[in-house]
Amino acid sequence: PRKIIIDTDPGQDDAVAILLALGSPELDVLGITAVAGNVPLALTEKNARKICELAGRPETSVFAGCTRPLVRRLVTAEHIHGRTGLDGPDLPEPAMPLQEQHAVDFIVETLLAEDEKAVTLCTLGPLTNIAAALNRAPEIAPRIRELVLMGGGFFEGGNVTPAAEFNIHVDPHAAEIVFKAGIPLVVMPLDVTHKALTTARRVESFRALGTRVGIATAELLEFFERYDEEKYGSDGGPLHDPCVIAYLIRPDLFGGRFCNVAIETASELTMGMTVVDWWGVTGREKNAMVMRDVDSDGFFDLLTERLGRL
Ligand code: BDR
Numbered sequence: 001p002r003k004i005i006i007d008t009d010p011g012q013d014d015a016v017a018i019l020l021a022l023g024s025p026e027l028d029v030l031g032i033t034a035v036a037g038n039v040p041l042a043l044t045e046k047n048a049r050k051i052c053e054l055a056g057r058p059e060t061s062v063f064a065g066c067t068r069p070l071v072r073r074l075v076t077a078e079h080i081h082g083r084t085g086l087d088g089p090d091l092p093e094p095a096m097p098l099q100e101q102h103a104v105d106f107i108v109e110t111l112l113a114e115d116e117k118a119v120t121l122c123t124l125g126p127l128t129n130i131a132a133a134l135n136r137a138p139e140i141a142p143r144i145r146e147l148v149l150m151g152g153g154f155f156e157g158g159n160v161t162p163a164a165e166f167n168i169h170v171d172p173h174a175a176e177i178v179f180k181a182g183i184p185l186v187v188m189p190l191d192v193t194h195k196a197l198t199t200a201r202r203v204e205s206f207r208a209l210g211t212r213v214g215i216a217t218a219e220l221l222e223f224f225e226r227y228d229e230e231k232y233g234s235d236g237g238p239l240h241d242p243c244v245i246a247y248l249i250r251p252d253l254f255g256g257r258f259c260n261v262a263i264e265t266a267s268e269l270t271m272g273m274t275v276v277d278w279w280g281v282t283g284r285e286k287n288a289m290v291m292r293d294v295d296s297d298g299f300f301d302l303l304t305e306r307l308g309r310l
């Protein structure tokens with residue numbers, strides 16, 4: 001199986017992404033590293049452990065990482081994810097331990113210990129932990145097989161400011177380091193994730209699994225989707241982060257273009273904007289496979305089938 005590290009700030013959609021990874025035999029989750037984002041770190045690391053226990057995988061290693069972005073102060077998203085970050089189901093306090101090692105040390109040491117190009121990084125939150133690892137040990141960059149990230153938005157615009165998506169906006173300086181590191185990048189922006197909506201029928205098919213995981217997933221998504229439904233009248237909520245994991249299993253579900261992406265870190269108006277050179281007008285070196293399309297029925301079929309295995 002493909003070795004991955006999941007860097008995350010759970011978050012209901014992060015939680016579903018973690019469940020998808022743990023339910024997929026093609027993937028070997030070496031560790032889950034938590035970062036501050038949707039809610040502060042003390043909650044994201046605990047939420048990651050709650051989800052591993054829900055999946056019946058308490059032996060998974062969970063590490064706590066950075067408590068705040070590299071430069072800017074932390075912006076959180078309780079208005080979407082609730083006070084705990086994982087509002088919705090009633091999940092027990094985790095009994096499994098948090099690893100003592102810092103997430104950034106785990107990322108660096110794992111990439112140095114494993115074979116070159118053996119480890120894929122999957123990032124579902126602000127890129128602070130990854131940038132901190134690259135700052136500490138730049139020699140890890142060429143050892144990373146691929147970094148698949150949820151972040152950004154181009155034709156679709158932003159979801160936290162008119163120009164910026166949450167994960168990039170929270171730590172644009174970290175994103176800039178990652179996008180300039182020469183790592184093979186795959187980007188799942190809002191342009192894709194806003195096509196992966198949790199319609200009532202899809203939520204019901206999770207519940208119909210009849211398992212603890214299926215029912216908890218339905219409850220997570222019902223809480224998560226209310227924001228977009230109430231605010232925008234949309235048909236469900238955008239299931240952002242699981243797109244990252246789904247890509248590793250079924251890349252054929254997604255379509256996009258290899259192009260240059262630069263990150264805005266200067267202008268307060270557009271801070272954290274992903275400037276995607278979709279039409280190749282700049283001559284800047286291509287650095288990322290940027291996705292724009294998804295087969296959303298295929299994506300939800302995959303999710304339902306994999307969560308059903310847990
Ligand atoms: C991203 O922000 C978070 O709220 C979600 O978990 C997702 O990673 C979407 O902009």
Ligand code: CA
Nearest residue numbers: 011014124125
């Ligand atoms: Ca997230």
